[in-house]
Amino acid sequence: MLKKFISLFICIICLTGCNTKEMSNNNVDTTNETHEIVEEEYTLSDNETNKINLLLSSIPYSLENFSFNDLDNQQKLQIIFNIISNNEYMGDGSKLSLTKENLLMITQKYFGENATIDMENLYSPYDNDILYSYNAKTESFVQSPYGHGVGDLNSYNTVIKATKKEDKVLVYFTRMYTAYLDTGEEPKELYKTIEDAQNQTNPIITKLSKNEFCSYDYYDFLECDFDKIATKNQDLFNTYLLTFTMSNENIYLDSLTITE
Secondary structure (H helix, E strand, C coil), X not given: CHHHHHHHHHHHHHHXXXXXXXXXXXXXXXXXXXXXXXXXXXXXXXXXXXXXHHHHHHCCCCCCCEEHHHXXXXXXXXXXXXXXXXXXXXXXXXXXXXXXXXXXXXXXXXXXXXXCCCCCCEECCCCCCXXXXXXXXXXXXXXXXXXXXXXXXXXXXXXXXXXEECXXXXXXXXXXXXXXXXXXXXXXXXXXXXXXXXXXXXXXXXXXXXXCCEEECCCCCEEECHHHHHHHCHHHCCEEEEEEEEECCEEXXXXXXXXX
16 A cells, blocks of 8 residues: 555656646746847838928038037037028928027927027137127027028938838938039039038039939029939948937937948
8 A cells, every 4th residue: 555655656746747847848038038129111201301301401511420419509509590590491481589498499309308408609610700699688599790691511412211220210311512502503513522512622423414314494594303313323422320219209310420
């Protein structure tokens, strides 16, 4: 009787051990597994496209590699003033008054809900003249009668593709520069860098004329499809990257860099 009990007890232990082992194999700890973060194709909405176009027209070309948080306050002010000015023509057509409240609103709309900017006189980056003076009592800016704007070289920006990686939206684009153009003057060459455009040396594309990309309008003014020119010749120009953070269905610019 004792032998039968011992044999039965051993069988129970064996069966229990086997089941425990099987259960442990079915409950493998996977917390250490790593998942590759994939960069996926992303389709920009109309609002996002408009925001990107407005930013590209407002960021000074001298800022080819930057993070917004690393800019000095004068550089931030220059971008925000350009956005406000260009928004009247490229955005929703509204003409914003130059108040502290509006400047902070624009800053946080384009660069993040926690982005900050200090209110101070805006100076010309060329000769240090005051372009806009800040009145702390009225919390508003007044344009200097001697201000001559914060314009820059002419350029044509073409978005190549957009992708998404976690909460980041990555927008790749090319930029083609032209030399300074007077009113009514047609672009004749396209350049790769600011320095070449300023010095009018080493043009990438020369003698723009009537062809598959350009034609003359009713007033005999040469009009070109620069997006098609950029797409066909994108290997000849620099590729830039705009990195945005997506939050609450909005995108906010983090940085601009040259990728090649």
